[in-house]
Amino acid sequence: MLLSSTSTGIKLDGNGYTDIVIAISSKVPQENRLIDKIKEMVTEGSLYLYDALDKKVYFKEATILVPPHWNGTNFTKARTESFEKAKIRIDNANPAYCNEPYTNQYGECGAEGEYTHFTPEYLLNDIFIQHYGSRVQLNPLEVKNFTRTDTGESFVVTTSGTLPNFPPNRITDLSAEIQEDTVLLNWTAPGEDLDQGTAKSYEIRWSFDLDMLRFNFSNGHAVNTTAISPQKAGSVEQHSFNLNITIQNGTTLFFAIQSKDKLNATSETSNIAQASKIIPGPKPISSQEINLIVIEMVTEGSFYLYDALDEKVYFREVTILVPPEWNGTDFTRARTESFGRAKIRIDNANPFYGVEPYTNLYGECGTEGEYIHFTPEYLLNDDLIELYGARGRVFVHEWAHVRWGVYDEYNGKQPFYHSDGQIEATRCSKDIIGQFREVTAERFLRPCLIDPQTSLYTGNCTFFPDRNQITNSSIMYFPSLDPGPRILQLQQAATHFLRNIFEDQARVGIVTFSTFASTLSPLTTIDSDTTRENLIKLLPKAADGWTNMCLGLSQGLQVLRGDNGNVLGDELIFLTDGQATDDIRSCAPIAIESGAIIHTLAFGNRADPVLIEMSDKTGGIFLLASDDVTSNQLMDAFASLILSTGDYTKEPVQLESAGKTTSDWFNGTVSVDQTVGNKTSFVIIYGIGVVELNPPKPPVSVEPLEVENFTRTATGESFVVTLSGTTPPNFPPNRITDLSAEIQEDTVLLSWTAPGEDLDQGTVISISVILSSSNKYFKRTV
Template sequence: MAAMVRLVVSVSLLLALTLPLFSVYGLLQRSKITLDNNEYKGILIAIADDVKENANLLENLQEILTGASGALYRATKQRAFFKEITILLPNTWSNDLVNVEATSEIFDAANAIVTKHENVGRETPYTNQFGSCGEEAEYIHLTDKFILDKQWTVDTYGDPAKVIVHEWGHLRWGLFNEYATNSFERFYLDDKGNVEPTRCSRAVIGKSYDSETGIRCNVNPKSGKRPGKYCRFLPTMPNRATGSYLFMSFLNSVVEFCHSDVTGDPLSLHNAMAPNQQNIQCSYRSAWDVMLESEDFKNDSNPARQVTDTTPTFRVVKIAPLRIVLVLDVSGSMDDNDRIGTLNQLATKYIQATVPDGHSVGIVEFENDAVITSDLRELQDDKDRDELANLLPKTTREATCIGCGLESGIDVLEKDGHSARGGILVLITDGEENREPYINEVKPSLISKGVCVDTLAFGTSADEKLLSLSEDTCGLSFLYSEDVSSTGLSDAFSATITSRIGGSSNSSFELYSEKQAIPSTDTLKGTIVIDSTIGKSTKFFFLWTTSPISVVLYRPNGTAIDETSLDYERNDGARTVSIEITGIAESGTWLYEVTANQSQQVEISVQSNVREDTQPIRVTTTTSNSLITETPAMTNMYAQVQRGYAPIVKADVVATVERPQPHSPVKVNLLDNGAGADFTEDDGVYSGVFLDFVNATCPNCRYNVKVTAGDTDGTAQVPISTFTGGVLPIRPPNRIDENTNITEPVGPFYRVTSGGVIQAPLAIPPGDNFPPSRITDLRVAATSYDNQTVTLAWTAPGNDLDRGTASEYHLRYSEIFEVFYKNFTNGMKVSNSNLTVGNLSSPKTFGEMETMTVLMPSKDENITYFFAIRARDAPGNVGPPSNIVSATIVYDDPDEIINITTESLDTTLDTETEADMQSGQISIFLIIGCSVAGALLVIVVAIILSKCLIKNKKYLPDKEGVENIAF
């Protein structure tokens, strides 16, 4: 019979990175967690306001966290446990559940959140993780069902306390999962040519079956056939492996993270060859190795300590209204370019429309000293807002005493004996301080009193200490560059609110923000999309700069709103036309027309609140480095686009970076393609790198970041799946869960948000300072036995990280995995003469797909080859080596294939596994009611197999008792 070729391939492991790793900073910093004397403190867990009040939920949550504290203590070898945890309740919950008064706690700063499971579309706990290996993640996401339904949780995920430990590994230490996902192979070839299930440690024993049919999916590796796409590895119950939490935390025997100490516990020894995210993202390092490099344990910090009681102390608080004090610069330089007029204009909009009802705002203005213009005033109606807005400064005076303004801001927060803790000072200034007290003199008081300071640099000459002031006080930092197209001031004002109450069902979103030039003899026209998730309290703003404008706004049905409409309001003092839509604004495209009698810049912005019973579309941003102190300067930018908490994929996401004048802004397309700065394809996190820093006159130049996300061509989608990452459930994902591409269209939408500010040094070294980005998706596309070839594919890197085109590729291979992964250059070099397809000297542009076919040495026996690749640019900068892939070219004779796909599952499981499956510990599809003919067939196959097993002894189970996937 004609020979056929079968392919056994695995995507495997990442080579050591040569680029530095950066911390990921969110626009709003998370609650700061500290570890001192083995005790974690400062942990904040917030319950979303879509979760109904339930005392049992609070009780169960504390019970789970208490169990997790003890489990964490054991998993960290007696080096860490939870000591103090704050649980933040929605403001609609009863005061009877509260045991202390809330201060600075807000939902969007929580380290873990609990939401209503119906609004998530998935129950699986997971961690929102943007950063690279070893970097702290954003937050842990849990649902009310996970906490309330104890039996369901145990049946689905095992002990919920161990689930928390699993997620803590992601959150605190930047660890990654050790099970196979859609992106990585569930089975791989070791360097002996055996097929192994992806797991850590290899001490986890079990068997593998087709998740659809329940039939054994094992095949003879000599045939070259790998397990089918529905094949799943199922652990034996009970198991003996003690590791790892990042693989199958539901196993009762698992009590540790995998380690690399060959003299340590062999039942939790790290499996470096497994093609999982932990190995690929962390350069083969075990979870424990990464943990030991963290600030928690580095240099033997927090050594093991005997603790008899690891029960945490719980503070239960309720969300408190925001208390905001505007601290405004009225020094003489604020007259330049009519800055005081622009500030008055945008601050008026902030007070009249951006701050929601029920929150309080005060005003302080400063120059030589400071004056309290208004104490805190709760905003409830238009009268409150108008009266407060009328107190905003309109004229300037003398010098700049920033410290005076900060001290007066504290006084406003502390009036009538109130605590300043949790208060927010929004500091806006255009110059450097030149009067005592100075920022650094006041900062310790701000920190000790728990006051957050949001800073907005009004122009490039503002004091360079603003960014560090915000970071040290857990505040936000922004820049208004005064570029003619900049909307930075409006975006910043909006972000001070949306970044803090984004978890509220009454959240307000900035839908649109643009500044455009309007000729005196022309009409400025544009469109704004309002999607079906928002529409409450929708307000359109049109801000002019020199002379009044006229606006006509058209609803999607064509109805016009103009100056004769009741919804239309013109404020000549604030140079604003505002239109507030009564009721719910219709979904669809709105058209505006603006006319003026004088050429000028017009700023258009729209904000709207979430509709009832909908999951809003939100965009959140982070940068890998916002305060850059070294050169060459670079930062990764991330934007997460979600509907509720489900990822939105295939959206158009752009970051606009405003640079010091006269340099023009730079647009960076953020991609969700799993290449370059982006870690995972189609997870709703869009990433890109910014390198266009400039030499300018500012001592520490600031760059304002604005991010827009939208979908106007109908490509954006929400993946619908019951398992899309997170802790591994006991039930293996079935065909529908993982292998059917089920998505739901999002529809047209548009969002804009501030990405904060980046501060970089003056000196930018000339030349090409960055190598090509790392290739992370190298894979084997095909093999040919007749031609002795292996076809490889990958996504092209850039010339400078993610940008441009590299000059050449360095491709290597080896027959020995261990030697190869320790040093890329140990592999055999592949040259163009070894290729039958492709050219290593002609890379494609970043993001394009590469395919090359390598002619391998002719062999009569099956050989496993390992491949890795890296790119080089023209000046000689070399990128980090890629992940390693393995392939075996085998001769496949159908007459010699031994395939056990006819063996019935319930005739092969060992007694312990079968009993556990019947009790719900493990769930798979059982084949029952076999016919007599079927039973005879099984017996015949068993006889044949027994002979094959004797003949092929190398495929027998290994010494550790792990069943080889072949049989």
């Protein structure tokens, strides 16, 4: 089956495919029954296509191109049609396929095929139906006449005939608006048959419940439509009406339409339109900090999107539209941008969601959402990262909603199901491990209870994914699910270092870096346990974004200069995964010449050689620590970096370090002799399998808000800030998707659109061309 494409010449006229050329090879002898069989196959196929694609499209018009030696008094002369251009060809059997129908198709899934091949024997001999199945899996239908006119070259036979009664098209652009107590609906008129003609009538219903209209349209409240006279297909329809209720502020209503033709054939239910009488309160307080956080969120999200979609796409350019009262010297005047058109909006909290990010998504799966909503509090309060996850990942999660119409892959209405005799949580993927717990009113955890009627856990039960596990998970499941245990191991090791290793009176600062770098604490003298605990609270709780090592080094050296203006003899502990996304070689010489002693802990199994050189040349220590969940290497590495003040009696001594997997007691023996033992402590770190409750979500208001009347006008007073972040790490050239080949005598001519040095930007260095006599070679190796 071949669908519409501008490169094929096939067109989609309304819901019907036209300009389909079915060409008969000049090697085929004249057989008029062949034309009848083609007509029968296409007409039956049209019905099958219409049914298989949910009554969306059908074959409206096809042209049969016959050889020039065929005689006929009712053929018309061909224009630009030719056998080589035809997407459907009738020709003698290919020895590799015999009479089996096939399509020349060499691209990946979704790439257009070259042509479909049928043999005259297949079309004329009904015995092949028993072997290959019905030509269209439907019973034969009566086919109308063709008109033919004589020509001197190739010939054209155009099908005519009527398909059975089709219902009106589904309305897909219904919109709703509430103006005081009046509802205003707008939509594009469907036709009598799909998108042709004029529908007979409309049925409009509304509900407080979105799912009711989506799944039980007839149960919604009916709207009087006797005054509506449907217009011709493609016209703009409008209808305003008052409901028999008082629409309070804070009310949200949902609307849908079905249309009927003269035979009362009913269309599918339209998209669900929403109208709310919720007026935003005062605008967010202006803050330049919001701009910086938005830039960081989108930049980190770009890296996450690029990685999640197999290095195919990223966010290249973003514009931030700020309110007119915000002051800034680097703002440019807005052109056509406005808050109402923005796909990503930052506004005060919606009382139904609180500070939680959400996307207005009312269409079916695959239908683009209306907009993403973030609150200033969500962006400015870092404590919410622990609750909702890293902002860059949350942004990509919501982007999938608004851009691709993807739904969440968890089910609040049916959170559990039976599988192989066990209770499973609805999740994607099933490989995500976790525990089932019930949260009490006091926020204690207890085992879940089983409902005797369903044999599933009760509605108070929650599945808690283990926050530290290495597994593939969908973006649309839990966006805050960490990709591995590294951040937890870092927190535990750094906590041990700050609490037990650093001597009293030592001065400590903390810097974090990813896409950007920031100071979590300036140089602070450790003079009490309270100081140690305050520093521990500042340790990062989430890891995301790029690994810009140069920014981290620069920020760390800047903090060290805070006491006397230089870093001579100061010690810097540089913890990284060892794989820079910037050019570490460009900044390492500056760090080496600074005079600081740089210790490097590379976390994982790979590290840039420059890191080893940097530690060696500054008199520091380079250590490589495994990120395996049972490994103590990171803890031991921190413990080995004893920053001495000269009093060895106060320096900590590590007596034992062990790691193991256990579900019960952890048993072991440690020997302590008379030379050590002061302030002996046992530190236990853990990995997978711990249930931790996030802090409770901020309460949301369910009371209607007191709002006043308002009007909206375009002022032209908004401004634009253009994001110009660092280009993501080196991207490969784009995949070539339009390669074509032609043989002229003994010469092969290839044509394609050039990719770029980085995706579709710049110029590639070289191109490799591979030749094979079998397409199977490319499917296996390329």
